[in-house]
Amino acid sequence: xxxATETRAPTSSAARQGALAMAPxxxxxxxxxxxxxxxxxxxxIDAGLGLSxxxxxxxxxxxxxxxxxxxxxxxxxxxxxxxxxxxxxxxxYGAAMGPVMxxxxxxxxxxxxxxxxxxxxxxxxxxxxxxxxxxxxRHYYLGAAATLWIGWHLATVAGYLAGPVVPSxxxxxxxxxxxxxxxxxxxxxxxxxxxxxxxxxxxxAAASGLPAGTGLLLGIAAGIAAAAASDGxxxx
Amino acid sequence: MKAAxxxxxxxxxxxxxxxLFVTLVRPPSLPSALERALASAxxxxxxxxxxTHLAHPPATGGxxxxxxxxxxxxxxxxxxxxxHLWVAMAAGMAVLWGLEVALG
Numbered sequence: 001x002x003x004a005t006e007t008r009a010p011t012s013s014a015a016r017q018g019a020l021a022m023a024p025x026x027x028x029x030x031x032x033x034x035x036x037x038x039x040x041x042x043x044x045i046d047a048g049l050g051l052s053x054x055x056x057x058x059x060x061x062x063x064x065x066x067x068x069x070x071x072x073x074x075x076x077x078x079x080x081x082x083x084x085x086x087x088x089x090x091x092x093y094g095a096a097m098g099p100v101m102x103x104x105x106x107x108x109x110x111x112x113x114x115x116x117x118x119x120x121x122x123x124x125x126x127x128x129x130x131x132x133x134x135x136x137x138r139h140y141y142l143g144a145a146a147t148l149w150i151g152w153h154l155a156t157v158a159g160y161l162a163g164p165v166v167p168s169x170x171x172x173x174x175x176x177x178x179x180x181x182x183x184x185x186x187x188x189x190x191x192x193x194x195x196x197x198x199x200x201x202x203x204x205a206a207a208s209g210l211p212a213g214t215g216l217l218l219g220i221a222a223g224i225a226a227a228a229a230s231d232g233x234x235x236x
Numbered sequence: 237m238k239a240a241x242x243x244x245x246x247x248x249x250x251x252x253x254x255x256l257f258v259t260l261v262r263p264p265s266l267p268s269a270l271e272r273a274l275a276s277a278x279x280x281x282x283x284x285x286x287x288t289h290l291a292h293p294p295a296t297g298g299x300x301x302x303x304x305x306x307x308x309x310x311x312x313x314x315x316x317x318x319x320h321l322w323v324a325m326a327a328g329m330a331v332l333w334g335l336e337v338a339l340g
Contacts, residue, residue: 056247201283223280
C-alpha cells in the first residue's frame with residue numbers, strides 16, 4: 001500500500017523539497033567556504049590544488065587541515081592521517097543512512113556516498129520519512145546534495161577571488177578560528193567534549209612550531225585521548 | 237607533486253569512509269567506547285585547527301596575536317550566549333577591529 005508520502009509528494013517535488021531544506025544550512029556554512037577560498041589565496045599552496053579540495057575532500061574542516069598541512073610541507077602520510085581523522089565521523093553518517101539507502105539502485109549508493117557531509121546528514125536524517133518510496137528518497141537526497149555542493153563551490157571560489165583584494169591588515173583570516181569557535185562552543189555540552197576541545201587546542205598551540213603540521217596531529221590525538229580518559233564508561 | 241599526491245590519497249580515503257557502510261559492508265555494532273571517542277573527534281579537531289590558525293595565520297602584516305586571541309574569546313562567549321554563528325563571528329570581528337583602532 002502506498003504511503004502518504006508516495007501519494008502526496010511526487011518525485012518532481014522531492015528534489016525541490018530537498019533543495020529548500022538545505023538552503024538555510026547552506027547559508028550557515030557558506031562563510032566557511034568563503035574563508036577557505038580566501039585561505040587558499042593567501043597560502044603558498046597551489047591555487048588549483050587548494051580549490052580542488054572543495055571537490056576532492058568536500059568538507060570544510062578537512063579542507064582547512066589539508067591546506068594547512070600542505071602549506072607547511074607536511075608529508076603525504078601526515079595529510080592522509082589527519083584528513084581521515086577529521087572525516088572519521090563520515091563513516092558513522094554513512095552507517096546512519098540506512099533508511100535512505102534501503103532499496104536504492106547500486107549507482108545511487110556509489111554516487112550518493114560522495115555527498116555525505118554534516119549538512120547533508122542533518123537534512124536527510126530529519127527530512128526523509130522512513131516509509132517514503134525509494135525514488136522519492138533518492139530525489140530528495142540529490143536535491144539537497146546538489147544545492148549544497150553548488151553553493152559550497154561558489155562560496156569557495158568567491159572567497160578565493162575576494163581574498164587578495166582585501167588588505168591583510170583587516171585580519172579577515174581571523175574569521176577561520178572565529179567560525180570554528182562559533183560552531184564548537186555550542187557543542188561543548190558534556191565533559192568529554194570539553195576535555196577534547198581544551199586539550200586539543202592547548203596541545204596544538206603548544207606544538208604549533210613543529211614541522212610538517214605535526215602539532216595539528218598531536219593536538220587532535222591528544223584531544224581525543226583526553227575525551228576518552230574523561231568519559232569513564234559513559235557520557236556525563 | 238607531493239602535495240597533489242597527498243590531496244589525492246586523502247580524497248580517496250575520504251570517499252572510502254563515506255562509502256564504507258553505504259556500499260561496501262554492513263555497519264557493525266561499534267564498541268561503545270570507540271563510538272564515544274569518535275564523537276569527540278569533532279571538538280578536538282575544531283579546537284586544534286583554531287589554535288593552529290591563531291598561532292600561524294596564513295597572512296603576515298595582520299593584527300597581532302593578543303588582538304586575535306581576544307577577538308576569538310569574544311566570539312566564543314557570544315556563541316555560548318546566543319547560539320548564533322553569524323552574531324558570534326560579527327562580534328569577534330568587531331572586537332578585533334576595535335582593538336586595532338584603540339591600539340593603533
